[in-house]
Structure formats: C-alpha cells, structure tokens
Amino acid sequence: MPNTDINNKSLAYQKPRLIEIPGQSNSSGSVHFWENASLFPQGIQRCFWITGVKEGESRGNHAHWQESQVLIAVAGELDVNVWGKDGQTLSFHLTQSGIGLYVPPLNWLEIYFSGDAVLLGLGDLPYSEEDFIRDKKYFGSAL
Numbered sequence: 679m680p681n682t683d684i685n686n687k688s689l690a691y692q693k694p695r696l697i698e699i700p701g702q703s704n705s706s707g708s709v710h711f712w713e714n715a716s717l718f719p720q721g722i723q724r725c726f727w728i729t730g731v732k733e734g735e736s737r738g739n740h741a742h743w744q745e746s747q748v749l750i751a752v753a754g755e756l757d758v759n760v761w762g763k764d765g766q767t768l769s770f771h772l773t774q775s776g777i778g779l780y781v782p783p784l785n786w787l788e789i790y791f792s793g794d795a796v797l798l799g800l801g802d803l804p805y806s807e808e809d810f811i812r813d814k815k816y817f818g819s820a821l
C-alpha cells in the first residue's frame with residue numbers, strides 16, 4: 679500500500695528531467711537500449727505504449743505516489759506538462775527516440791500527442807491502481 683500523504687517528509691521529491699537513452703544510428707537506422715540500473719535499480723517492472731491518440735488530445739492526467747517512469751516519443755511528438763509537488767510547472771517537448779523524460783513520483787502529468795505519436799513508457803514498479811493519484815484538485819490542494 680503506497681504512502682498517500684503528499685506532505686510526508688519521507689517522500690523525497692525530485693523534479694522530472696530529460697535523460698539520454700544510449701544507442702547508435704547509421705544509414706540503416708537507429709537502435710536504442712535501456713541499461714540504466716542507477717535510475718531503476720530493480721530494472722523495468724512495467725512497460726506500456728500509447729498509440730492512436732487524436733492530435734491535441736491529452737493522456738496521462740494523473741500522478742503516482744511511488745512509481746517512477748521514463749516516457750519516450752518513439753514516433754511523432756509529445757508535449758508533456760508537469761506540475762510538481764514543489765508547485766513548479768515544467769514543459770517538455772519530446773521528438774527523439776534517444777531522449778526520454780524521467781518522471782519521479784509526485785509529479786502530475788498531462789501529455790499531448792501529435793497525430794502520429796507513439797509513447798513508450800517504462801516504469802520501475804508493477805501496475806497498481808492504488809499508486810495513482812487521479813484527482814488533480816486533490817493533488818494541487820495537498821501540495
């Protein structure tokens with residue numbers, strides 16, 4: 679069961695940040711791979727992808743209590759708006775499969791898709807509905 683107290687001091691808050699995903703590119707294409715044991719010490723516990731979102735539509739619209747994620751635009755473009763526990767709002771524009779957005783817990787996400795976008799998500803915890811914060815007003819008021 680996740681700790682559901684946003685103001686709990688034991689929940690060390692981190693801001694989202696862009697990370698490089700190692701890989702190689704040449705005339706025959708590109709390959710990227712995940713070998714980041716420092717960011718996800720227990721490895722990837724969950725992998726998901728989102729396709730077919732109409733241009734300008736948003737997905738995400740939630741935060742996590744404990745799960746950290748890396749979001750990657752493997753095709754198209756993603757505009758990611760993040761509201762943090764620290765009250766700051768950050769925006770990221772993802773367009774390259776070799777750059778990911780690391781999103782630690784307690785960051786509210788809204789993700790906007792180009793018409794051809796494919797989002798790949800990697801998580802450090804298995805899926806748990808209890809880990810989701812789905813009410814933005816609650817998230818905002820609890821900051």
